[in-house]
Amino acid sequence: MTRGAGSAVQAGADDPQLSSFLLLLVSGGVVFVASVFSKWLPGADGRFDSEAIIKGLHTPLPQRPRRLYVPCIIFLTVARLQIMHRVVHDLQCSSRGVEAFLPVLLAFYEFMSHKPAPVESDEPEDMWGSFWEDFKAWVVTSPITLLLSTVLFSLGTHFGVRLGARSTYFCSTLLDRRHRPGPRVFLHVYSTVDLRIIPDGTYSYPYLFGFTLFMYANNMRSIIVIGRPFVILILMVVLIASTVYAPFRIGPMDRHPVDDLVYKGRVNADRWLRHATVSTTLRSAVREYKDRYHGRNPPPNFDKWFSFAQQRKSAIIDKFDQIDKDILPFWGMNLQKIRSGLDFLKSLPDIGVITIADGKVYHSQPSDPSQRQVLDDVVSMISSFSEHLPDMSVAINLNERPRILVPWDDVYRMALSGSKPRFNIFHNRLHRRQVGDRKPPLGNSNGASTAAETSTSQPIVSAQKFHHLQAFACPPGSPTRAGIHWNVRDFCAACANPHSQGQFVQDWQKSLDPCHQPDLFNLHDFHMARHGYEIHQTLLPLFSGSKTDSFNDILIPLVKSNSTDRVDSTAFADKFNRAFWQGDVADIQSLTSQSLHGGHRQRLLHLVNNATSAESISILMGTGNDKRMRFHYEDIQARTVNSHLPLSFSFTTSEPCDTADCRLIQQEFGFQERGTPTDKLFVLLLDNSDGPPPDLLPVLRSYSVPVLSSIFREWYTERILPWVHFIPIDVRYHGLHSTLSYFIGLKYNGPLNGKSQTMDSRKEDARWIAEEGRKWAHKTMRKEDMEVYLFRLLLEWGRVIDDDRDNLGFVLEEKS
Ligand SMILES: *[C@@H]1O[C@H](CO)[C@@H](O)[C@H](O)[C@H]1NC(C)=O
Numbered sequence: 001m002t003r004g005a006g007s008a009v010q011a012g013a014d015d016p017q018l019s020s021f022l023l024l025l026v027s028g029g030v031v032f033v034a035s036v037f038s039k040w041l042p043g044a045d046g047r048f049d050s051e052a053i054i055k056g057l058h059t060p061l062p063q064r065p066r067r068l069y070v071p072c073i074i075f076l077t078v079a080r081l082q083i084m085h086r087v088v089h090d091l092q093c094s095s096r097g098v099e100a101f102l103p104v105l106l107a108f109y110e111f112m113s114h115k116p117a118p119v120e121s122d123e124p125e126d127m128w129g130s131f132w133e134d135f136k137a138w139v140v141t142s143p144i145t146l147l148l149s150t151v152l153f154s155l156g157t158h159f160g161v162r163l164g165a166r167s168t169y170f171c172s173t174l175l176d177r178r179h180r181p182g183p184r185v186f187l188h189v190y191s192t193v194d195l196r197i198i199p200d201g202t203y204s205y206p207y208l209f210g211f212t213l214f215m216y217a218n219n220m221r222s223i224i225v226i227g228r229p230f231v232i233l234i235l236m237v238v239l240i241a242s243t244v245y246a247p248f249r250i251g252p253m254d255r256h257p258v259d260d261l262v263y264k265g266r267v268n269a270d271r272w273l274r275h276a277t278v279s280t281t282l283r284s285a286v287r288e289y290k291d292r293y294h295g296r297n298p299p300p301n302f303d304k305w306f307s308f309a310q311q312r313k314s315a316i317i318d319k320f321d322q323i324d325k326d327i328l329p330f331w332g333m334n335l336q337k338i339r340s341g342l343d344f345l346k347s348l349p350d351i352g353v354i355t356i357a358d359g360k361v362y363h364s365q366p367s368d369p370s371q372r373q374v375l376d377d378v379v380s381m382i383s384s385f386s387e388h389l390p391d392m393s394v395a396i397n398l399n400e401r402p403r404i405l406v407p408w409d410d411v412y413r414m415a416l417s418g419s420k421p422r423f424n425i426f427h428n429r430l431h432r433r434q435v436g437d438r439k440p441p442l443g444n445s446n447g448a449s450t451a452a453e454t455s456t457s458q459p460i461v462s463a464q465k466f467h468h469l470q471a472f473a474c475p476p477g478s479p480t481r482a483g484i485h486w487n488v489r490d491f492c493a494a495c496a497n498p499h500s501q502g503q504f505v506q507d508w509q510k511s512l513d514p515c516h517q518p519d520l521f522n523l524h525d526f527h528m529a530r531h532g533y534e535i536h537q538t539l540l541p542l543f544s545g546s547k548t549d550s551f552n553d554i555l556i557p558l559v560k561s562n563s564t565d566r567v568d569s570t571a572f573a574d575k576f577n578r579a580f581w582q583g584d585v586a587d588i589q590s591l592t593s594q595s596l597h598g599g600h601r602q603r604l605l606h607l608v609n610n611a612t613s614a615e616s617i618s619i620l621m622g623t624g625n626d627k628r629m630r631f632h633y634e635d636i637q638a639r640t641v642n643s644h645l646p647l648s649f650s651f652t653t654s655e656p657c658d659t660a661d662c663r664l665i666q667q668e669f670g671f672q673e674r675g676t677p678t679d680k681l682f683v684l685l686l687d688n689s690d691g692p693p694p695d696l697l698p699v700l701r702s703y704s705v706p707v708l709s710s711i712f713r714e715w716y717t718e719r720i721l722p723w724v725h726f727i728p729i730d731v732r733y734h735g736l737h738s739t740l741s742y743f744i745g746l747k748y749n750g751p752l753n754g755k756s757q758t759m760d761s762r763k764e765d766a767r768w769i770a771e772e773g774r775k776w777a778h779k780t781m782r783k784e785d786m787e788v789y790l791f792r793l794l795l796e797w798g799r800v801i802d803d804d805r806d807n808l809g810f811v812l813e814e815k816s
């Protein structure tokens, strides 16, 4: 009963199995071809073992039993795949760096099967010289040397591999089969032979000595074309350099990185605001528009929008990059295709249609009341400016998950042709399109050709299929495009580094891009649950409330009916110094083995509430006095760090827990009473399985500090700035404890790891972020701001779907 999610387990391991099969096939082929060609290479008689080959030539081998070959190879291949499958299945529970000892097995075999060469007695020369010569000969030929050097070599590699951090994809003590070291280690050695050279400080010395000895013992005079002394010299230089350099790199810092990030955030926020509010007059707004958006004129009725924005006191006038990014590919798309795409969308489930005709707005009246509510809200927003919009109808995605995921190459091509500035030959005929000048609403024309035939879509998309689609939506050469990341056990530093400074998120916008983070597919429920409906690979004009970076849905402000009404007016000073998160199990719709171990909420709860004694956390801690604080990273048992910080993270349940999945979660993580975030200083905001944290805006508007860990974008995502309006947390959570301890302080709960802590809380920074976020949300994320955004979006959209879109635009009449 504890393995309720068992059946789903199979699915995840299918792909690694197939790819390892292909890998075997390809490497087998390569080895075969290489062996054929190697015969013609000069000196191909074998450098190490030429004797054996010569012997082999003289003593003809017995006739090989060829009939046994094929079954034998099939058996070995299947066995290899099975082993691979078993190991990948519970990789997070395997120990690391064991594979480095594989060569020791071979060396041991060599050692045991070694026959001493017959002693050839030469005429004795002088005693000392001959002793030295003998010793050298013994060192080079003795099997012990080979064994010893291999052990050292492996030891160095082993330490190097173990140095890296572990991922937060966890091994459950409750659910994963008891980890039997013997067979598991054995299996592991055979399936992930992966020798890496990580020269890092003192751990690499065995590596260097082992390697040197190994080269002598094997009588290797060169590697490829580099001579032995030179190879050793290079290794030594690298080693010494890394030993000298390492303390500077990870050694104590005088400033906490978050200090820098908060400071840079402030500077950045000023610059951002200046960039967003350049224009105070229509004339400068038009000029800014042309400068920023491909030299185009603003859309018709831009003047109406401008005065609308001014009247609503919109702080942001010039910066609407998300709208531009979403709509740009449609400039490169044939109008007929946009229209048939809309017709096709109308035939799909959970699509609402909003029609604007003759200045009136209405929607398609879906039967679901909550869906109707969403559309009602959009219609009421649009109706305050609908008289200025051309006739159109737009399709709104009423599911939370985005649905349009077009291959990168297609989007790139379309966006490229869309961004070419259109030099208008008919400049004088440029006209302002007025409301009276109408076209029939989109989609009512041309009913004959539907996009259904041309649209490539996948019914019910499995997580695997989703990964493939996602890979195609990334640029060629990006890590996500390159393949599946199946190593759930180790922390993927290459995935986090491009947007991080140490453990901390430095570039929030970049952290939303999945294309350099293939490991995300094992770390977030959005990527691990199957999509309950189609994902479309052709560009379709669909408006959605949220999406991840690669999706091509057009973002639209949608009111979340149930979250916005909660008002939290507890003052900052009245809040408890706690970090809080609670999630209802009902939000986890489909639990698989992967999502149980890797889902973003599950990983968090395991890390904070259920870490085993073997798990550790690297935390940035401060020592010294107020005058001279020093900060350094230290690995500490996770349980110790957790008890040092005031964290309350838990699942709750509002319904009786009677499904198998729910009971599984209850056993693994336990439930807590429902609490309230309003009296907590730090409110952690995590995504749902399908979309962004529903409470993001309410918490921004409150006096609490929003601590945001998300992969989704919404219409206002480009407006909120990390370390200014909220505290960003990488979804891998490796920086969670260090980040929170900067604000909460470490000195209140006694020493950590035997070191007395002097790091005080930075409550003033926390208060400042809470206050900035609050002011900013009340200034730029109001209902009015949604209207301003929506108005501009629909003006842009109205133009891009017009037959005359290349000539259409707003130009100021020159006053002479
Ligand atoms: C919104 O809240 C009401 C009760 O306040 C509830 O009945 C409804 O199901 C909720 N809707 C959603 C979409 O959560």
Ligand SMILES: *[C@@H]1O[C@H](CO)[C@@H](O)[C@H](O)[C@H]1NC(C)=O
Pocket: 173, 174, 609, 610, 667, 668, 669, 670, 671
């Ligand atoms: C994890 O922690 C929770 C709460 O502390 C507890 O109820 C649950 O039993 C723990 N799970 C395991 C597997 O230890």
